[in-house]
Amino acid sequence: MHDHWKEWAWRTGVGLLAGVMSLAPTSGAGQTPADADTATQTPSSRSAVMQNRPPAPLTQDSDPVPSPDNKEPGPTQLPTQMPDQSGVIIQQNGRYTLVTNAYLVRLNASVFDSRGQEVNTLPESAFKVYEDGVEQKIVEFLHEDLPISLGILIDSSGSMYDKRSAVDAATLNLVKLSNQKDEAFLVDFNSEPYIDETFTNSIAKLQQGLGYIKAGGGTALYDAVIASADYLAKNAKEPKQVLLIVTDGDDNSSNATLQQTIQRVQELDGPSIYCIGLLFGGDLSHKEAKHSKQVLTQLAEDTGGQAYFPKKLQDVGGIAQEVAHDIRSQYMMEYHSTKPMAVPGYRTIHVEASDPGYHGLRVRTRAGYFPKVADQRAPADGGPS
Numbered sequence: 001m002h003d004h005w006k007e008w009a010w011r012t013g014v015g016l017l018a019g020v021m022s023l024a025p026t027s028g029a030g031q032t033p034a035d036a037d038t039a040t041q042t043p044s045s046r047s048a049v050m051q052n053r054p055p056a057p058l059t060q061d062s063d064p065v066p067s068p069d070n071k072e073p074g075p076t077q078l079p080t081q082m083p084d085q086s087g088v089i090i091q092q093n094g095r096y097t098l099v100t101n102a103y104l105v106r107l108n109a110s111v112f113d114s115r116g117q118e119v120n121t122l123p124e125s126a127f128k129v130y131e132d133g134v135e136q137k138i139v140e141f142l143h144e145d146l147p148i149s150l151g152i153l154i155d156s157s158g159s160m161y162d163k164r165s166a167v168d169a170a171t172l173n174l175v176k177l178s179n180q181k182d183e184a185f186l187v188d189f190n191s192e193p194y195i196d197e198t199f200t201n202s203i204a205k206l207q208q209g210l211g212y213i214k215a216g217g218g219t220a221l222y223d224a225v226i227a228s229a230d231y232l233a234k235n236a237k238e239p240k241q242v243l244l245i246v247t248d249g250d251d252n253s254s255n256a257t258l259q260q261t262i263q264r265v266q267e268l269d270g271p272s273i274y275c276i277g278l279l280f281g282g283d284l285s286h287k288e289a290k291h292s293k294q295v296l297t298q299l300a301e302d303t304g305g306q307a308y309f310p311k312k313l314q315d316v317g318g319i320a321q322e323v324a325h326d327i328r329s330q331y332m333m334e335y336h337s338t339k340p341m342a343v344p345g346y347r348t349i350h351v352e353a354s355d356p357g358y359h360g361l362r363v364r365t366r367a368g369y370f371p372k373v374a375d376q377r378a379p380a381d382g383g384p385s
Contacts, residue, residue: 104139104334105131107365108240108272108304110326111353114360120329122355127363129335130350140334147181148327149199149236151228151271152206154213155247156188159283161215166313167246167278168210170320174244175203177324183237185228186210190217191253193224199235218253221245222261225299229270241271242305242327246316248278250292258295262302266346267370272305274323276316279309304366341371 107129111119124141152171154160160167175184186197186209197209225243232241256264265271275296279289293309300307306326308319339347347370351363 105136105337105349105369106239106269107333107335107349107351108330109333109351109363109365110306110330112362112364113358114362118326118329119353119355119358119361122331122353124333126353126355126361127331127333128352128354129333130352131335131337131339131347133348133350134338136335136338138333138335140332142332143330145179145328146240146332147179147183147238148240148242149232149238149271150175150178150182150184150241151187151232151243152184153187153189153193153224153228153243153245153247154210155190155219155221155245155249156213156215156217157190157219157249158216159248159281160278163248163278163313164213164215166316168207170316171210171244171246172203172207173317174320174324175206177321179328185231185235187224187228188213189220189224190215192217192220193227195231199237219247219249219251220253221247221251221295222254222256222258224254225261225273226256226264229265229268232271233268240332243271243273244323245273245275245296245299246278247275247292247296248281249284250288251295258298262299263370265303266366266368267372269369269372271303272366273299273303274305274327275300275307276319276323277307277309278313278316280311302367304364306364337371339371344371346370 109127111122113119120143122143124138127138127141129136129138152175154167154171175182178184180201183199183201184197184206185195185199186206187193187195196212197205200206225245228243232243251258254261265273277292277296279292284292293307296307296309299305306323308322310316310319333351337347346368348368349366351365353361353363355361
């Protein structure tokens, strides 16, 4: 047996563009109750080399990819998109119903002035939202510290060995600085991604999860992002969702590609991704470091997050504080798309902000999304008469 075995192994298939979680081999060692932060579930047997690990619930869905024939929305999904039938009245079982497009597109946005300073005092009237170049009407606007569901993804490849202490400290500090109602789960990834702690708001449990991580192997960054985004879609309690990635290398082990990874996140109406790239030291060539920076920057920009590239390990703690502040100070906007929801394909999003007191305001939010169209099969009771 190898030290890097974890209770849950997440594997990503290229054809599915998603992570598939499966239990690691076990030896039938003793059982303990499931973690108190998760629902009461049947415990699984544990590997002898991981006997100090909390067991993975047997009732956990082993495939985080939404099934094509399962249209039940998860607890964190916004209302399912409907075809654009605004104002259409249908008759069903003797009742008349006005059908409207009820789906809301949600945006989390950060605003910066011409000097790069964050701006946190803008009213709703300062913003304009465009989808595929067409202005949209903002129907909900909030600027407050909303709780989030957070996934923390830590590179556990062999090159991270001497960086782990600083990374662990920064990770815990970020959670401490977050909203007390936040929930977080912990993933490490080398040649494959593994989950070390399921959703919890306990600092102690996250710290315990960090202790399970063993450095070694390659870097399956894309697989880890897809599996974590799927896990969020299935299990998160909060609509506002974030992934934080800490890595020091280029992906060399994933089944998925960068574009497949970004598309999967956008199809899930998924999380903003924040990246901390530790691209210094002698482990990476200049070419590899340049490519890694491009990858992490694109992951962040396309999902509305931010990528950071510290020059030395001592800077990681300050960056973690900056990430926590950015997440807590964002604007939240929602709008009904004017484009029919039944029309497939990627939709670009652009948000502008203007205010007499500022010049050159820049808005950071996600670049776009893929609409999730509702199932059009007839209802089980026979459908409209």
